[in-house]
Amino acid sequence: MPQQWPAADIARLILDGFDDYREHFRQITDGARARFEQALWQETQSASAARINLYEEKVTETVERLRTAFDPGTLDVSCWPLVKSAYISLIDLRFDDELSETWYNSIFCGLFSHDLISDGCMFIHTTRPSLRRARAAQTRTYKPQGQLSAMLASIFADYRFSEDYADLPGDLRRLEAQLRENLPDWVCKDPELSVELFSSVLYRNKGAYLVGRIYTADEQWPLAIPLLHLEGRGIQIDALITDEADVSIIFSFTRSYFMVDVPVPAEFIGFLRRILPGKHIAELYTSIGFYKHGKSEFYRALINHLASTDDQFIMAPGVRGMVMSVFTLPGFNTVFKIIKDRFSPSKNVDRATVIEKYRLVKSVDRVGRMADTQEFADFRFPLGKFDPACLEELLEVAPSTVSVEGDTVLIRHCWTERRMTPLNLYLENANEAQVRDALEDYGLAIKQLAAANIFPGDMLLKNFGVTRHGRVVFYDYDEICFLTEANFRHIPAPRTPEDEMASEPWYSIGPLDVFPEEFPPFLFADSAQRRLFDQLHGELYNADYWKGLQEAIRAGKVIDVFPYRRKGLDNE
Numbered sequence: 001m002p003q004q005w006p007a008a009d010i011a012r013l014i015l016d017g018f019d020d021y022r023e024h025f026r027q028i029t030d031g032a033r034a035r036f037e038q039a040l041w042q043e044t045q046s047a048s049a050a051r052i053n054l055y056e057e058k059v060t061e062t063v064e065r066l067r068t069a070f071d072p073g074t075l076d077v078s079c080w081p082l083v084k085s086a087y088i089s090l091i092d093l094r095f096d097d098e099l100s101e102t103w104y105n106s107i108f109c110g111l112f113s114h115d116l117i118s119d120g121c122m123f124i125h126t127t128r129p130s131l132r133r134a135r136a137a138q139t140r141t142y143k144p145q146g147q148l149s150a151m152l153a154s155i156f157a158d159y160r161f162s163e164d165y166a167d168l169p170g171d172l173r174r175l176e177a178q179l180r181e182n183l184p185d186w187v188c189k190d191p192e193l194s195v196e197l198f199s200s201v202l203y204r205n206k207g208a209y210l211v212g213r214i215y216t217a218d219e220q221w222p223l224a225i226p227l228l229h230l231e232g233r234g235i236q237i238d239a240l241i242t243d244e245a246d247v248s249i250i251f252s253f254t255r256s257y258f259m260v261d262v263p264v265p266a267e268f269i270g271f272l273r274r275i276l277p278g279k280h281i282a283e284l285y286t287s288i289g290f291y292k293h294g295k296s297e298f299y300r301a302l303i304n305h306l307a308s309t310d311d312q313f314i315m316a317p318g319v320r321g322m323v324m325s326v327f328t329l330p331g332f333n334t335v336f337k338i339i340k341d342r343f344s345p346s347k348n349v350d351r352a353t354v355i356e357k358y359r360l361v362k363s364v365d366r367v368g369r370m371a372d373t374q375e376f377a378d379f380r381f382p383l384g385k386f387d388p389a390c391l392e393e394l395l396e397v398a399p400s401t402v403s404v405e406g407d408t409v410l411i412r413h414c415w416t417e418r419r420m421t422p423l424n425l426y427l428e429n430a431n432e433a434q435v436r437d438a439l440e441d442y443g444l445a446i447k448q449l450a451a452a453n454i455f456p457g458d459m460l461l462k463n464f465g466v467t468r469h470g471r472v473v474f475y476d477y478d479e480i481c482f483l484t485e486a487n488f489r490h491i492p493a494p495r496t497p498e499d500e501m502a503s504e505p506w507y508s509i510g511p512l513d514v515f516p517e518e519f520p521p522f523l524f525a526d527s528a529q530r531r532l533f534d535q536l537h538g539e540l541y542n543a544d545y546w547k548g549l550q551e552a553i554r555a556g557k558v559i560d561v562f563p564y565r566r567k568g569l570d571n572e
Contacts, residue, residue: 003439006074007082007269013069014083015090017062018103022096024054029289032203032259032385037162039231041206048205048256049363055106055292076114080121088127095264098128099353102293104437112260114378125300138199138214138263139271147189150174151195156237159201159210166234175225175240182216182242183221192217198271200428201227202263202288206560207238209250209258213275222247222275228560245469253418254368254473257289265290286372293361295374298334298416305332312387318422321463322347323354323478325397328419335381338399348511350480357477358415367444367452367561369416371465371475372398379411416473420465427529436536439529441472443537450476450549451559453481455514459523484553488510488546516541 001104010091028051035044066075087104091097103125108122119125140158145153152172154406163175165171180188187193197212210225221242226567228236241247243488251272262268265285269434272284282301286294309331316326316335321343324337339354349357383391386409401412423442427435442464457465463551465473492507494500519541541547 004084006070006293007079008068008086010075010079010083010088012105013066014062014087014104015100017058017065017107018100021055021058022059022099025051028054029259029261033201034163036203036206036208036229036549039206039229042556045204045365045558048259048365051259051289052257052291052363054341055287059110060104065106066111075111077116077121080108084123090234098126098266099290099293100534101128102296104330105296106292107168117378124297124303127570129460132252138267139196140199142194142195142197144188144195144197145191146189148179149173152176152179153489155197155210157194159197161235163229164223164231164234168234168237171237171435175237178240182240187214187216187219189467190216195223197223198260198268201260202260204256204258205445206558211247211272211275220275224250226250244276244278248278248469249368249373249469249488251276251284251466252285252287252368252471253283253372254366254370254467255287256365256367256470257291258287260288265293291372291374295376298374302332302334306381306560307331312379312385312390312391314387315393316419318425321476323349323477326396327394333419334416336411337417338394338398338401338411338413339563340418341400342397347478354478358478360480361477364454365452367448368442368471369453370418370477370512371450371473373415373417373477375413375415376411377413381409381411383407383409386407417473420467420475422462423464423466423472424461426466436532437470438466438472440536441470443533443540446540447537448559450483450546452561453483453503453553455480455481455486461523481512482493483546484550485512486514486546488514488516488543488550490543491517508550514543514546516543516546522555535568550556 001446020424028047031047032541035039035047063084075089087100091100094100105122109117112121117124140155142155149172152175156168156172193214193216195212195214197210197501202209202211206228206229208229210223210227212223214221214223222244224241224247226238227243228558230236230240241250259388260268265288269281273281274280275538276284280297281303282294284294285291285297292400311329312338313327316328318326321340323340325340326335326337328335339351343349358373358375361373364370366372383404384407386394391402391404391409395404401414402411403412424437426438427443430438444465448455455477456474458476463474463476465475467473487510494506518547520534524533533539
């Protein structure tokens with residue numbers, strides 16, 4: 001074994017790298033307020049992508065510094081239990097210690113093969129006690145004492161921006177009406193009624209959010225108040241949301257990550273869990289930009305689930321994919337996607353392109369219409385946790401990715417996504433009203449993705465899912481591209497009767513050409529659904545509609561996509 005003395009130096013260099021990452025993360029996050037106040041929407045999108053890429057950039061820098069500072073013998077894996085011990089002593093008094101454990105794991109994986117992963121060398125299980133802090137999250141509390149309008153005025157006297165509110169009196173009247181509409185009558189009269197808001201404002205895309213709760217001695221409701229910058233007119237208080245499902249959607253796995261100042265991340269996550277108990281801790285960490293720690297929390301929840309249940313992996317319901325093979329755990333709300341060794345001949349992509357497409361989704365604005373993904377390497381599961389038919393199929397379609405080593409199944413590479421009901425299966429069992437609502441939302445999903453410069457490529461119903469809140473979300477990314485890359489065309493008129501009767505096109509087709517007139521029979525085998533969709537979203541069959549979106553995007557327009565219902569607004 002190498003000498004013990006370098007362990008503390010290695011641990012310190014790792015933590016120095018983490019501090020550097022956290023400082024750059026903070027700088028990008030802190031700029032969100034100014035970008036909102038100045039309506040710098042393209043800079044907002046760039047900052048969001050830069051903050052996502054920052055983690056891997058800083059991990060790579062730290063790994064290289066370690067390799068430069070220490071000889072290979074010193075960095076031998078046998079030294080790392082000592083490094084871990086030294087690192088624990090360095091992070092014990094930190095307020096972001098759970099994030100620093102995940103950072104350490106990333107550095108370890110950057111230096112060593114995943115075959116060497118063990119809890120002795122890294123933090124497979126956290127060493128952070130769950131009740132290690134007595135501090136509460138930094139919040140502001142307001143008590144109306146029968147004067148709702150005065151309380152709301154007090155709130156927005158505290159939450160101000162360099163831009164004035166466009167119509168504060170009008171907004172306050174509207175918010176008071178929404179508050180009275182949303183809550184039972186007795187609540188507004190309760191002398192114990194209080195509003196608690198997190199001190200920092202949350203920023204995402206073109207919006208800002210106040211987040212907290214409304215509570216009495218016996219009950220509580222989550223609270224979200226979105227704000228918009230009406231360019232040239234000031235700040236508008238856009239809505240007051242108290243429904244748990246609606247607030248949950250704002251923190252959805254289909255949304256971009258918030259930018260918010262959280263000096264003690266665990267405090268804020270604890271606060272969010274109290275108002276959104278249905279959200280998993282992994283999703284909440286991810287929602288505020290700590291997606292790597294969200295990944296750690298997800299993995300811990302997964303191994304705990306496997307250890308405490310008889311659940312087995314099975315193939316996911318739905319049409320088998322031509323590029324990806326998808327399996328799931330019935331009791332765990334996630335699907336696992338692996339790339340097949342051979343694709344259907346109709347798919348003109350290779351493995352590297354598929355990986356590139358899935359990674360792209362992480363850094364673009366998902367506008368509530370694409371599921372977030374987490375990429376994993378070298379998952380190891382007990383053989384007994386696989387249904388035999390599932391394992392047989394995985395070994396058949398992806399032997400380069402899935403293998404059996406003794407009593408362990410090794411998954412060398414996969415993505416995880418939230419499990420949803422495939423839209424085609426949902427429609428098979430839906431009533432008339434549900435079919436109409438789903439097809440309406442399916443069209444909105446396509447339009448909102450397009451307006452955010454994403455073209456799904458393969459828009460078949462099977463590639464969209466329905467969430468527990470009834471929203472339609474795209475989840476199959478092997479053919480996505482930026483909308484501005486596609487070439488939308490009208491089908492040329494036939495030159496001769498022979499052209500019209502020919503089984504093959506009489507016109508040339510480039511690799512990026514798209515003919516929206518061909519969508520109806522391609523998307524809908526059911527003629528009734530085809531007619532209904534034509535009534536709801538028939539403009540999607542016109543190349544000019546898509547070209548208009550491309551022109552707007554090239555002109556620098558950033559669209560508004562609201563993750564909540566807007567009521568009583570003149571500019572809806």
